[in-house]
């Protein structure tokens with residue numbers, strides 16, 4: 001069972017993995033919640049504060065110039081990473097949630113009329129539900145839900161029927177955080193565009209696992225969080241098509257986002273600054289650049305192969321456990337496995353596995369409508385990254401079986 | 409004379425001291441959870457649900473003369489074990505005693521992790537709710 005990536009070296013890049021938790025070697029299987037950070041990201045953060053810290057865009061001095069250059073360099077790296085046509089369509093936010101709220105409050109507020117429809121799916125994270133509910137309430141727009149089948153695949157036949165000329169926006173995730181389904185976004189986007197609807201793709205769970213090309217897929221909006229792509233917390237990206245971003249009114253007012261301010265009126269700055277009011281999270285944006293470099297230098301494809309090997313291996317091992325059922329068995333999945341065990345509450349398993357040093361997620365995964373669809377209170381979820389190993393899966397299975405015996 | 413809250417806590421600490429490793433302690437805790445007397449279904453109302461727990465937890469209290477008695481249940485057996493200990497320590501004491509109780513046994517038996525301020529954790533919420541009941545009863549007196 002040879003690894004596809006040089007696992008030893010890769011693990012050495014992630015110092016957090018090398019520690020004892022509750023007396024056992026840590027096994028970190030909660031990568032869908034947030035990924036760990038390579039040392040190069042921490043170094044970039046420390047370097048910035050130690051040598052370059054200054055406010056950006058405004059100062060003339062050398063430190064301000066260095067900080068500005070480094071900050072804008074990350075924007076260019078993101079552009080390249082998601083194959084956007086230009087850097088000024090890359091807007092820094094604080095995360096996926098912030099990006100979705102921005103689109104809801106600007107695009108949504110200026111576009112939706114009473115009776116218009118917003119289509120979301122049954123697989124969404126609360127972040128891609130609640131902002132739409134809020135703006136729907138304000139504008140009189142209506143939310144409709146694309147159904148999901150028993151194994152976790154979206155029902156495209158139903159989707160096509162739901163698509164009519166009242167639909168102004170389709171907002172779906174690329175990958176489900178709760179059960180790992182990779183959604184057929186190419187088809188969703190082309191069907192939606194055929195009816196004149198715009199599409200927002202929540203890429204929180206896909207960017208770290210799937211090559212993203214916003215142009216090839218003709219995405220209108222794409223949002224994600226740096227912290228799920230081995231970068232720092234507090235940074236997110238909103239990509240948008242230029243004509244949409246240009247039409248959208250600004251979101252928050254303040255410094256950075258203006259061209260000229262007077263009491264008789266204010267003219268707004270151009271893209272992307274129009275949407276970046278105030279001093280941004282400079283340090284973490286710069287460190288995020290190092291995370292993108294890290295992924296690129298290891299070859300995203302190689303990393304993905306490693307994860308698919310982990311997914312296949314763990315799925316087989318888990319399926320062999322009596323009473324255990326994997327929730328979400330779509331043919332196309334990232335390395336996320338949700339499961340339940342007959343007669344056992346997920347929380348009990350989460351508590352015991354933690355005692356064995358295994359970090360997993362239990363609960364509804366911020367996707368309560370999906371849990372309701374499957375009649376579950378929650379699931380246990382393991383989610384892998386390329387630095388995880390088959391040996392960790394073996395040790396996890398031993399800990400899981402032991403926990404089940406304790407609870408049984 | 410019934411046992412005081414601290415006498416019961418000391419008794420629990422002594423019981424847990426018999427176990428060498430965490431797994432034995434948790435097996436005992438799980439056993440306590442399984443043995444918790446069933447709560448009447450009529451008491452498992454929305455009103456009696458403690459908010460802020462990952463599993464559903466129901467807690468009901470009633471006054472009998474001078475003392476307060478608690479009934480509780482949960483979907484998760486480890487939580488049930490924890491509740492079972494709280495009930496053993498606090499039930500059948502006066503509202504004033506419950507309000508004044510310092511629950512040091514939780515730390516001493518190695519379960520303080522369940523008091524952590526994470527949203528998924530219910531022990532803190534349970535203790536708070538038990539004290540709230542006691543406060544309400546003492547206000548009625």
Ligand SMILES: Cc1ncc(COP(=O)(O)O)c(C=O)c1O
Pocket residue numbers: 032033094095096097098125127128173175176177202204205225
């Ligand atoms: C699919 C999906 N959308 C949105 C989010 C929200 O991301 P953030 O909390 O970083 O804003 C998450 C995070 O768990 C997610 O998995």
